[in-house]
Amino acid sequence: MGRRRPGVPTLEEVAARAGVGRGTVSRVVNDAAGVRASTRDAVRRAIAELGYVPNLAARSLAGRRADAVALVMTETDWRLFGEPFFSEIVRAVGDALTDSGMQLLLTLIRSDTERRRFVEYARGGRVDGVLLMSVRAQDPLPDMLADAGLPTVLLGRRTGEECVTYVDADNVGGARSAVSHLLDSGRGTIATITGPLDMYVAQCRLRGYREALLRAGVEDVPSLVVEGDFTQESGRRAMADLLERHPGIDAVFAASDTTAAGALETLRAAGRRVPDDVAVVGFDDFLLAEQTDPKLSTVRQPVDEIGRTLVRLLEEEMEEPAVAWRHVILRTELVLRDSA
Amino acid sequence: MGRRRPGVPTLEEVAARAGVGRGTVSRVVNDAAGVRASTRDAVRRAIAELGYVPNLAARSLAGRRADAVALVMTETDWRLFGEPFFSEIVRAVGDALTDSGMQLLLTLIRSDTERRRFVEYARGGRVDGVLLMSVRAQDPLPDMLADAGLPTVLLGRRTGEECVTYVDADNVGGARSAVSHLLDSGRGTIATITGPLDMYVAQCRLRGYREALLRAGVEDVPSLVVEGDFTQESGRRAMADLLERHPGIDAVFAASDTTAAGALETLRAAGRRVPDDVAVVGFDDFLLAEQTDPKLSTVRQPVDEIGRTLVRLLEEEMEEPAVAWRHVILRTELVLRDSA
DNA sequence: CTGAAAGCGCTAACAT
DNA sequence: ATGTTAGCGCTTTCAG
Numbered sequence: 001m002g003r004r005r006p007g008v009p010t011l012e013e014v015a016a017r018a019g020v021g022r023g024t025v026s027r028v029v030n031d032a033a034g035v036r037a038s039t040r041d042a043v044r045r046a047i048a049e050l051g052y053v054p055n056l057a058a059r060s061l062a063g064r065r066a067d068a069v070a071l072v073m074t075e076t077d078w079r080l081f082g083e084p085f086f087s088e089i090v091r092a093v094g095d096a097l098t099d100s101g102m103q104l105l106l107t108l109i110r111s112d113t114e115r116r117r118f119v120e121y122a123r124g125g126r127v128d129g130v131l132l133m134s135v136r137a138q139d140p141l142p143d144m145l146a147d148a149g150l151p152t153v154l155l156g157r158r159t160g161e162e163c164v165t166y167v168d169a170d171n172v173g174g175a176r177s178a179v180s181h182l183l184d185s186g187r188g189t190i191a192t193i194t195g196p197l198d199m200y201v202a203q204c205r206l207r208g209y210r211e212a213l214l215r216a217g218v219e220d221v222p223s224l225v226v227e228g229d230f231t232q233e234s235g236r237r238a239m240a241d242l243l244e245r246h247p248g249i250d251a252v253f254a255a256s257d258t259t260a261a262g263a264l265e266t267l268r269a270a271g272r273r274v275p276d277d278v279a280v281v282g283f284d285d286f287l288l289a290e291q292t293d294p295k296l297s298t299v300r301q302p303v304d305e306i307g308r309t310l311v312r313l314l315e316e317e318m319e320e321p322a323v324a325w326r327h328v329i330l331r332t333e334l335v336l337r338d339s340a
Numbered sequence: 341m342g343r344r345r346p347g348v349p350t351l352e353e354v355a356a357r358a359g360v361g362r363g364t365v366s367r368v369v370n371d372a373a374g375v376r377a378s379t380r381d382a383v384r385r386a387i388a389e390l391g392y393v394p395n396l397a398a399r400s401l402a403g404r405r406a407d408a409v410a411l412v413m414t415e416t417d418w419r420l421f422g423e424p425f426f427s428e429i430v431r432a433v434g435d436a437l438t439d440s441g442m443q444l445l446l447t448l449i450r451s452d453t454e455r456r457r458f459v460e461y462a463r464g465g466r467v468d469g470v471l472l473m474s475v476r477a478q479d480p481l482p483d484m485l486a487d488a489g490l491p492t493v494l495l496g497r498r499t500g501e502e503c504v505t506y507v508d509a510d511n512v513g514g515a516r517s518a519v520s521h522l523l524d525s526g527r528g529t530i531a532t533i534t535g536p537l538d539m540y541v542a543q544c545r546l547r548g549y550r551e552a553l554l555r556a557g558v559e560d561v562p563s564l565v566v567e568g569d570f571t572q573e574s575g576r577r578a579m580a581d582l583l584e585r586h587p588g589i590d591a592v593f594a595a596s597d598t599t600a601a602g603a604l605e606t607l608r609a610a611g612r613r614v615p616d617d618v619a620v621v622g623f624d625d626f627l628l629a630e631q632t633d634p635k636l637s638t639v640r641q642p643v644d645e646i647g648r649t650l651v652r653l654l655e656e657e658m659e660e661p662a663v664a665w666r667h668v669i670l671r672t673e674l675v676l677r678d679s680a
Numbered sequence: 681c682t683g684a685a686a687g688c689g690c691t692a693a694c695a696t
Numbered sequence: 697a698t699g700t701t702a703g704c705g706c707t708t709t710c711a712g
Binding site for chain 1: 396400447458460
């Protein structure tokens with residue numbers, strides 16, 4: 001599978017053609033200071049004439065950097081969070097990376113083989129750092145990378161005491177503000193449909209719900225809490241359960257926008273009116289929120305800010321040997337539309 | 341942004357520790373034949389003790405290969421085809437690559453800057469080959485890569501006379517079989533909602549529709565053809581138009597499953613029954629088909645086969661200097677569910 | 681400001 | 697079967 005690229009010009013040939021030394025060409029290529037303008041022009045011309053492109057392997061070897069970062073996600077995450085969140089994050093990270101001259105590599109890990117292969121790839125020095133989409137609690141990947149001394153930043157925590165640098169949204173606060181809003185607007189019986197409770201993010205959103213009730217002095221009724229799994233179907237089913245158990249329900253907080261959309265469907269099918277009769281707020285704010293009927297109120301994560309922060313932390317991590325785990329929790333925002 | 345990895349063991353240190361030469365260690369690492377078992381074991385032990393991982397930059401430089409392939413897509417494609425097609429292809433290519441020891445890199449190109457950066461990355465030798473998701477007709481990327489002598493395989497053509505190696509599905513044949521099926525089941529007035537007609541794939545599906553009518557000796561009524569853009573919304577709108585213009589319509593062929601789902605919605609809202617009253621067939625077969633009510637009949641692309649073929653062609657392209665453009669058109673399959 | 685020279689860590693060809 | 701050696705193409709001192 002070896003490839004031969006005949007007649008690919010090297011830096012040396014460029015130097016010869018421009019009548020300068022190799023060091024000078026290297027300086028020009030890397031925009032280093034201290035080259036006379038006329039020399040620089042001559043070199044630039046030679047580069048253009050020869051169609052020279054630096055060999056990245058050689059540069060990596062000599063310069064000990066790859067000029068690339070990987071954004072890794074597991075298949076589970078991908079499906080769970082769905083395309084919108086995923087693609088928004090990719091976009092945000094891409095934007096944040098734009099002027100850093102780094103190549104963004106997406107990697108999907110679906111098996112142990114792929115996990116191992118990726119670790120070898122990363123440890124082999126093909127990327128300068130790794131961004132990890134929120135991984136399940138049991139995923140050993142973050143620690144494998146950290147142990148290998150690779151700059152690594154997580155998007156989302158695995159647990160409350162994560163010993164890796166990460167960026168996360170304020171899930172607790174977001175949920176709390178959503179539920180507080182429902183309470184403030186006079187709703188008395190507020191249910192919640194959670195995410196899978198073995199995921200930290202789902203636990204946080206549930207905690208926010210409880211904190212809001214506590215603050216308002218409202219009793220936390222266990223049967224108003226139903227576990228879902230972030231999917232639309234789980235929203236439909238959970239809502240049906242809730243309506244049966246608590247016909248007097250007048251508000252629902254769902255731990256994802258998808259789940260909220262499912263709940264909305266069931267409510268309408270049951271003849272309940274939203275928001276007059278029952279108010280609904282979801283968490284996360286992607287394609288779906290604007291498409292539901294009525295439009296869904298949600299807690300929005302600051303996606304662009306997440307992207308920028310991920311990149312900034314990774315760069316810091318790359319600068320200095322990691323002496324500390326840095327954690328950034330970004331504020332979320334309650335977006336009111338028609339459903340609450 | 342340079343990274344220092346202090347104390348990362350090199351092949352040389354492994355050799356010293358195992359008491360052998362560097363060549364031997366290299367052979368062991370690369371599973372080359374001709375090493376005595378006892379020697380191999382000694383080397384393996386040294387590798388394990390030191391936690392040695394090959395430096396991939398050095399390997400690339402010396403071995404002139406990257407052991408990585410890129411799967412590139414443009415943002416337009418991504419949104420257009422939606423997550424299902426995209427993720428299915430990624431999965432299929434990943435599977436096909438599993439035992440080749442190559443790392444799969446996904447790259448999203450959203451701007452000229454990113455396009456240029458990627459070409460430098462690829463020309464710089466960081467990937468052995470490039471897989472391109474079907475690109476718009478005007479996209480210069482395939483030619484840029486081909487000109488640079490990089491093994492490149494397209495998924496989907498840009499035009500009928502594509503001078504790049506590609507894999508495509510039999511869009512014409514698939515559409516033809518769908519429409520023929522509608523004709524065979526006694527439908528007389530068959531409309532079609534196309535994709536954006538500046539895309540070759542959309543043209544092909546429309547051609548298939550026309551060929552089926554022609555073969556059956558049915559007149560091709562221009563007003564039965566409405567241009568959509570593969571989205572669900574375009575399906576809804578086009579269907580509304582069609583119902584107005586041709587109340588007697590009794591079948592629809594939509595150029596995507598998403599569009600078909602939109603058409604289905606509008607039909608039901610208009611009180612038409614599917615399939616008794618109007619039959620519907622879509623093209624492409626992903627999440628949506630099973631979720632619509634009634635379940636959608638579709639033309640299915642052989643995703644796994646596409647993945648395998650892409651990888652096979654790329655490997656062939658890498659073996660020998662490209663002497664010819666190879667084209668593979670894969671058969672599609674009509675999947676009958678409830679809507680037709 | 682610029683040229684020369686010393687590696688970066690590995691593979692592959694050549695000795696032994 | 698294994699050790700030795702010559703690069704791969706670049707960055708980065710270090711002289712000049």
